[in-house]
Amino acid sequence: MITIALSKGRILEESLPLLAHAGLSLAEDPDRSRKLIIETNRPDVRIVLVRASDAPTYVQYGAADIGVAGVDVLHEHGGEGLYQPVDLEIGRCRMMVAVPDDFDYEGALARRSRLRVATKYMRAAREHFGAKAVQVDLIKLYGSMELAPISGLSDVIVDLVSTGNTLRANRLRAVEEIMPISSRLIVNQAALKMKFNEVQPMITAFREAVNERREGAR
Ligand code: PRT
């Protein structure tokens, strides 16, 4: 049995064509079912539906053999016990520092002000501001980071930006890029050895699907 950990939403949606290339289709629509384990057309392959930030944990402990996770989530997790063989080139966005339109970020840095930073990405934020020698108080949030600076909780946020529409709608602007984000195929290192004959062809199929899509986009 091969278990694949996917999160509902954009990762599942963008993974379906890649799964199809590996000859896999879901036996039911996860959006219409409350099941957390979904069978596939292959009796020896199943999907477990997890929170996006939990995918590396399921794969690390071997509850799933394979999974898909954003670089944002992998960076926070640390990647322990995981092999990351393929950049799937889905879920693309950028991790950025953003501030209210009227906040003088450049001035605050020049004055060496201490900044209050709200984010879900504590590790990335600590490393980013640490490297710039900017003093920060980190405030951990679990979502809706954009609310923090406009409600007075923080001066700045570290969040993901794709179109920039959410920042604009909340009168925020991006001031620094921390890292480009896309989703990676993640594989349990022990499963790769123990189930090599099942897992390796799947990695190859994902890699081919990504290459073909890239060729098609040219
Ligand atoms: O929703 P849940 O709390 O379960 O977890 P999650 O929010 O982490 O999951 P999900 O499904 O929303 O995101 C899964 C993964 O998609 C993330 O870990 C990223 O790797 C990737 N991804 C790609 C994004 C975005 N683009 C993205 N734009 N994840 C979130 N966003 C959010 C961002 O946080 C911000 O609130 O979208 C908003 C900005 O979008 P724009 O287009 O307005 O700039």
Ligand code: MG
């Ligand atoms: Mg979300």
